[in-house]
Amino acid sequence: MISRREIIDLLNCRDPEIISDLHRRAADIKLRTIGPKVHLRGLIEISNICRKDCLYCGIRKGNTLCERYTLTDEEVLTCAKHAYAAEFGSVVIQGGERTDSIFTKRITSLLHRIKRIGDGALGITLSLGEQSAEVYKDWFEAGAHRYLLRIETSDPDLFRKIHPDDGYHSYERRIEALMDLKSIGYQAGSGVMIGLPWQNTQHLASDLLFLKEMDFPMIGMGPYVPHDDTPLTIITNSDPGASFPSVAERLELSLKMISLLRILVPDINIAASTALEALHPKGRIMAIRAGANIVMPNITPSDYRKYYNLYDRKALLLEDLDLGEAEIGFGEWGDSLHFNKA
Numbered sequence: 001m002i003s004r005r006e007i008i009d010l011l012n013c014r015d016p017e018i019i020s021d022l023h024r025r026a027a028d029i030k031l032r033t034i035g036p037k038v039h040l041r042g043l044i045e046i047s048n049i050c051r052k053d054c055l056y057c058g059i060r061k062g063n064t065l066c067e068r069y070t071l072t073d074e075e076v077l078t079c080a081k082h083a084y085a086a087e088f089g090s091v092v093i094q095g096g097e098r099t100d101s102i103f104t105k106r107i108t109s110l111l112h113r114i115k116r117i118g119d120g121a122l123g124i125t126l127s128l129g130e131q132s133a134e135v136y137k138d139w140f141e142a143g144a145h146r147y148l149l150r151i152e153t154s155d156p157d158l159f160r161k162i163h164p165d166d167g168y169h170s171y172e173r174r175i176e177a178l179m180d181l182k183s184i185g186y187q188a189g190s191g192v193m194i195g196l197p198w199q200n201t202q203h204l205a206s207d208l209l210f211l212k213e214m215d216f217p218m219i220g221m222g223p224y225v226p227h228d229d230t231p232l233t234i235i236t237n238s239d240p241g242a243s244f245p246s247v248a249e250r251l252e253l254s255l256k257m258i259s260l261l262r263i264l265v266p267d268i269n270i271a272a273s274t275a276l277e278a279l280h281p282k283g284r285i286m287a288i289r290a291g292a293n294i295v296m297p298n299i300t301p302s303d304y305r306k307y308y309n310l311y312d313r314k315a316l317l318l319e320d321l322d323l324g325e326a327e328i329g330f331g332e333w334g335d336s337l338h339f340n341k342a
């Protein structure tokens with residue numbers, strides 16, 4: 001096992017040999033525990049309309065410069081059929097948070113229709129924010145079996161600093177939603193952002209121990225990538241106390257976090273986050289080599305992709321699926337071994 005002290009020391013370490021050893025150790029644990037394969041989730045970004053106002057996020061409600069879109073049912077189904085034809089095994093439907101019943105009912109009906117593709121062949125993950133337990137249940141019954149909801153940071157004070165104090169953004173509410181997802185029976189995925197303003201390696205060590213403690217079978221963690229049209233960028237530009245690590249440092253920290261998590265909880269699914277690719281063209285391959293086993297290729301129709309800017313990721317528009325030497329589990333759901341054991 002690895003202690004909190006060791007985790008912090010490794011997060012602070014700048015010695016390339018020690019860092020490579022850490023990645024090798026994690027890759028080896030992954031190979032022995034869950035095998036060599038990487039599983040795919042075709043990512044469908046259904047809409048960038050959001051009721052939340054997270055200070056770091058480009059699609060926050062208050063960003064008037066963000067042009068809003070919502071895919072039609074037909075567009076979502078075309079994406080899902082594409083994922084099926086390409087043998088991706090699973091899709092993720094992700095979007096801004098909307099809790100009105102027009103939206104939640106529409107998702108339920110879409111789930112039924114996606115389930116009919118290939119007679120239930122596609123695994124479905126949702127990532128649509130905080131919803132009532134009833135809505136989570138409806139969606140589960142309609143065929144979604146995995147749900148992604150990041151805690152963003154396990155530190156309640158830091159959570160408060162990166163979210164507005166308007167009564168709609170609460171750490172406790174986020175935890176409650178995660179508990180609801182688990183008790184309904186979802187494979188619940190969570191995760192954090194890495195390299196945030198005010199965040200230090202003690203916070204990150206606490207994040208890792210929190211994610212282990214909460215026993216999530218899937219984790220997606222990625223670097224913070226500033227977006228120009230957000231309040232957090234304005235704050236960090238004017239307040240020297242709110243500085244954050246460089247691109248190279250955030251990349252290094254993110255890869256270390258993946259390796260440390262793999263060592264702490266060997267049999268979970270860990271995503272090579274899309275945000276990594278915004279920092280380095282080979283970001284996701286690096287993440288796989290550091291211990292990740294899930295990749296979410298974006299299959300949103302290309303006309304819409306430019307509007308789904310959670311962070312500044314112009315480089316991503318050219319993305320292709322180059323996963324280097326990784327062996328891909330085509331046509332498989334790739335559920336978390338950890339969840340199946342539980």
Ligand code: 5AD
Pocket residue numbers: 056057058149150152192193222223224225226227275310311312
């Ligand atoms: N940088 C990195 N990740 C971000 N997200 C939102 N905005 C940013 C950003 N500026 C992440 C959050 C959210 C997920 C969908 O995208 O962690 O949970």
